[in-house]
Structures are given as structure tokens and as C-alpha cells.
Amino acid sequence: MNSIFKIWILAIACTAGMTCAVPASAAPATCAGIEAGTKAYNEGDFERAIDEWRTCADSYEEQGNQDADLLYNLGNAYFRNAKLGFAIYYYKNALRQRPNDADIQHNLTYAQAMTKDKVDNDDEENPLLAGLFAAHHALSLKVQMFVLLGIFWLIMIMATARKISTSEKAKNICIGTMFALTAIFCVIGASAGYKIIVAETEITGVVTAADADVTSAPNDKAQTLNTLSEGTSFEVLSEQGQFVEIRLGEKVKGFVKRSDVGIVK
Numbered sequence: 001m002n003s004i005f006k007i008w009i010l011a012i013a014c015t016a017g018m019t020c021a022v023p024a025s026a027a028p029a030t031c032a033g034i035e036a037g038t039k040a041y042n043e044g045d046f047e048r049a050i051d052e053w054r055t056c057a058d059s060y061e062e063q064g065n066q067d068a069d070l071l072y073n074l075g076n077a078y079f080r081n082a083k084l085g086f087a088i089y090y091y092k093n094a095l096r097q098r099p100n101d102a103d104i105q106h107n108l109t110y111a112q113a114m115t116k117d118k119v120d121n122d123d124e125e126n127p128l129l130a131g132l133f134a135a136h137h138a139l140s141l142k143v144q145m146f147v148l149l150g151i152f153w154l155i156m157i158m159a160t161a162r163k164i165s166t167s168e169k170a171k172n173i174c175i176g177t178m179f180a181l182t183a184i185f186c187v188i189g190a191s192a193g194y195k196i197i198v199a200e201t202e203i204t205g206v207v208t209a210a211d212a213d214v215t216s217a218p219n220d221k222a223q224t225l226n227t228l229s230e231g232t233s234f235e236v237l238s239e240q241g242q243f244v245e246i247r248l249g250e251k252v253k254g255f256v257k258r259s260d261v262g263i264v265k
Contacts, residue, residue: 031056034070041073046081053077068097072104079111084231085208087111089262092206092233096264099141115231117248135191144192151185203236205244205263212260214252218243225254236263 037052053074060067071094079087091108098104139147155178162174207228215222218240228234228248237245243255244263 031059037073037077041077041080046077049077050074050081066093066097068094068101068104071097072101072107075104075107075111079107083208084111084114085206086262088115088231088233089206089208089264092204092264100143111231112233115233116229117232139188139191141192141196144188148185148188148192151181151188155181155185203263203265205234205236205246205261207232207234207256207260208262209260212256214246214254214256215243216254218245218255222255226252228252228256239263 033052033056037049037056040046040048040052053070057067057070057074060070071090075087075090075094078084078090088108088111091104091111095101095104095108158174158178158181162171162178165171165174207230210230212228212232213224214226214228215224217223232248234246234248234252237247237253239245239258240255242258244258244261245255246261247253
């Protein structure tokens with residue numbers, strides 16, 4: 001019985017650790033400009049709505065907070081004001097705060113469909129990789145953490161049942177179930193871990209100007225390699241003064257002016 005007691009103490013300790021691993025973001029203080037921006041938006045004055053909401057968004061950012069609803073509303077205001085680049089930029093920021101929001105994802109997808117630049121993919125998509133990619137994104141990180149917690153407790157229950165069982169057959173069933181649950185736990189855990197790494201390290205950007213020249217070096221005299229249109233999304237490799245090193249697919253890589261883009265962090 002002593003060993004069973006130790007198993008459950010370990011389970012409780014691990015549960016507490018996993019629960020703490022899911023961070024709760026602090027809600028920012030109310031900004032007076034939110035109500036004024038909402039009034040302006042409803043009246044069709046999108047320029048004023050943008051000014052009011054951006055003031056609040058900048059204030060929240062200085063406090064180290066973000067408001068997904070505010071960022072989403074900013075995206076809508078920019079979209080209604082025919083500023084596709086900024087609309088996509090704020091939708092992406094909102095989605096980063098709330099990854100599984102269907103409304104944000106829908107508006108972002110709709111806005112991105114209107115961009116001119118498309119990433120060419122000459123390679124035929126591998127069905128197996130496509131399936132794994134779809135499974136990886138089927139559950140949000142938060143849901144995966146709760147699934148892992150549930151699987152962990154099932155493993156603990158199976159371990160306890162194996163200890164107290166007097167039947168050899170029942171013990172073998174418990175062992176087999178524990179093995180299967182452990183395999184599932186490892187797969188989901190790897191997916192969740194990858195999402196955490198990507199969220200912490202991946203930086204993307206969006207062209208917010210009418211267009212942005214991609215140059216061979218981070219200076220005004222460098223050769224222009226490509227020109228990206230408003231709303232084009234790309235991977236940020238580094239920031240070098242007034243320039244940003246970017247990559248778009250396999251063919252586009254170079255530097256763009258920091259003033260022509262927005263970086264989603």
C-alpha cells in the first residue's frame with residue numbers, strides 16, 4: 001500500500017505542475033478610447049476608430065499586455081478602411097493571443113485571400129505529412145494540455161489497478177493499457193511542445209505599406225531582388241537597424257525596410 005500512496009502523491013504533484021504550466025494572461029486595465037472607438041466605428045468613422053483603438057493598443061503594449069478583442073476590432077477597422085496590410089497585421093496579433101478564435105481566423109483567412117503575392121510550392125504535397133500537419137493543428141495547445149492531464153491520470157489509475165489486482169490477466173491488461181496511453185501521451189506531448197517552441201521563437205511579419213522592396217543587403221543602395229505587395233506575410237529572420245531580414249517560401253529572401261512592415265511578436 002505504501003507504493004500506491006507514493007504513486008498518487010506523485011500524480012498530485014505532477015497535476016499541480018501541469019496546471020501551473022498553462023499561463024493565465026492578466027487582463028489590461030480599461031482604456032477610455034475603447035468606447036469612443038466603438039462609437040466611431042458604428043458611425044462609419046473608421047479613421048477615428050483606428051486612432052482611438054490604436055492609442056489603447058499601444059498603451060496596453062507598454063504595460064506588457066494585449067487585448068485580443070481590441071486587436072481584432074482594429075483589424076476590422078483597418079479592413080473597412082481599405083488598409084489590407086494593417087488589417088492582416090492586427091488579425092495575426094489577435095490570433096496569437098487567442099489561437100482558436102473562429103471569427104479571427106475567418107477574417108484573417110478572408111483578408112489574406114485578397115493579397116496579390118502567393119508562395120509558390122513546386123513540390124507535390126505528401127499525404128502523410130499533410131495528415132500529420134492536420135492532426136497537429138486539430139487541437140489547441142490549451143486543449144492538448146488538458147488531454148495530457150487526463151491521460152496522465154488514466155495512467156495513474158491503471159498503475160494503481162495493476163498494484164492491487166490479484167489476477168495475472170488483469171495485470172497484463174493494465175500494463176498494455178498503460179503502454180498505449182503512454183504512447184499517446186508522448187505523441188500529443190511532442191505536438192504541444194512544438195507549439196510552445198514555435199510560439200516562443202517564431203516571428204512573422206506583414207507588409208503594411210502599399211509595397212515593400214526586398215533588397216540584397218540592409219541599406220538603401222542595395223540591389224532590389226523582389227517587391228512584395230501590401231498584406232503579404234513572411235518569416236522574420238532578424239532585425240538589423242532600420243531593416244528586417246525576411247524569408248518568403250523557398251525563393252524570396254532578403255531585407256525590407258522596417259517602416260514598410262509590421263512584426264507580429
